[in-house]
Amino acid sequence: MNLDPFIRVNDLPFSASKEDVQRLRGKPLKTGRNTVGLNELDYGSVIYRFQDCGRLEEVTMQAAVVIIGRRSIGFDALSFFIHAEDEDCFERAGFLVSPRFGIAFDPKEPFWVTALAAHCLGEWRRL
Numbered sequence: 001m002n003l004d005p006f007i008r009v010n011d012l013p014f015s016a017s018k019e020d021v022q023r024l025r026g027k028p029l030k031t032g033r034n035t036v037g038l039n040e041l042d043y044g045s046v047i048y049r050f051q052d053c054g055r056l057e058e059v060t061m062q063a064a065v066v067i068i069g070r071r072s073i074g075f076d077a078l079s080f081f082i083h084a085e086d087e088d089c090f091e092r093a094g095f096l097v098s099p100r101f102g103i104a105f106d107p108k109e110p111f112w113v114t115a116l117a118a119h120c121l122g123e124w125r126r127l
Contacts (some may be wrong), residue, residue: 001063005102006118
């Protein structure tokens with residue numbers, strides 16, 4: 001995962017629409033609505049989640065390595081990195097959430113990492 005926090009994940013900006021994702025990736029393997037009311041486009045190794053209004057909320061992908069700027073962090077070191085570099089990090093529902101880097105992940109579930117849009121951090125805090 002190449003992350004520019006709150007701006008883009010790999011080559012996809014957080015301003016992308018469902019239609020943009022489908023033009024880029026094609027037809028998803030599955031679509032649906034998750035338990036927190038987000039609409040999902042599931043491509044197997046990456047899942048894009050949108051609000052009903054079409055705003056991109058989250059991008060979850062398998063990421064053995066997360067690249068943030070010039071730093072490459074292996075999944076096995078990600079928890080340590082977040083605790084060391086983000087004093088505002090917190091845990092919710094088994095996930096470690098980093099407001100500084102805009103990610104959430106379950107350290108016990110390699111290698112899934114979720115990149116978050118800035119506007120959804122409040123929802124994670126309220127869980």
